[in-house]
Amino acid sequence: MNSLELYESIFNEKFEPSDKQKKVGNYRLVEVIGKGAFGTVWKGKHVLTRNEVAIKVVPKKSILQRDRAKRRFLSETQALKRLEHNNIVKLLTWMETDKNFYLVMEFICGESLKRYLRKRGRISEYECKTYIGQITQALKYMHDQDIVHRDIKLDNIVLEKGKDRVKIIDLGLSVNLSKVDNSRLCGSLHYMAPEVLDRQAFSTAVDVWSLGVCLYHLVTGSHPFHHTSIRNMSNMYFHILRGFTLPNSLTEECRDLLHNMLDMNPEDRISTENILIHAWLRS
Ligand SMILES: Nc1ncnc2c1ncn2[C@@H]1O[C@H](COP(=O)(O)OP(=O)(O)O)[C@@H](O)[C@H]1O
């Protein structure tokens, strides 16, 4: 199926959402819970059942943005439709109006790991094992289906309140490797794998790199490759080439895992399968 057919098959489903009075379909838009580059995420409530959901509203706006917004919306919808995992946000339905695209997802009551870390400064290795273990399971599940997330970062991992559970969100940049257009660059600069920065072909290993950046940030409280002078991809690439330092306070196992996840060579970088059996996660 080509992308136009896919687009039509998705949007031919019958929905009659309304842009008026902050209501879309059968959901009332209650409050804004997140803002990103491409849209706004609202907390929504079903008018009859009162069930809470999260609704990502992607405006179609200008012609220039429309294609990118549409592409992001389609990638996210396509990937989420195929994925069913405890540690990946669940898609409930999707809609479109003249002005916007809408993704209706389960509402995850909690906060992103980025906000959580900001409050705590640093997270113990012991606690991180739970989160990294779960995200690795979810990534393995995605990678087994040839889906690469491509935007793994602390902002895109939500920690559920009162539960020791994290969920991956924001699949707007995800791709199916069998259909991928390798020429398109994307992701968040500070989490980009060297092969992405170097415009080489990429694989599922890019997610492992980004997760390595997350783990480093969580256990040390700072970013492995952060520097105020980094403004573009080439700065970032050269900064990575210089390597990173690991505090002695980290356990031997944690340092070993970080070296394996932040391996410059994607071929040598540890796989999700091997992270799950690494001594750090098992101890
Ligand atoms: N299903 C959800 N449940 C609760 N909060 C969510 C959900 N999806 C997104 N959010 C919140 O909205 C923010 C932006 O969502 P995200 O999908 O990352 O959009 P963007 O593509 O704009 O970055 C997230 O950081 C998170 O705080």
Ligand SMILES: [Mg+2]
């Ligand atoms: Mg995001």
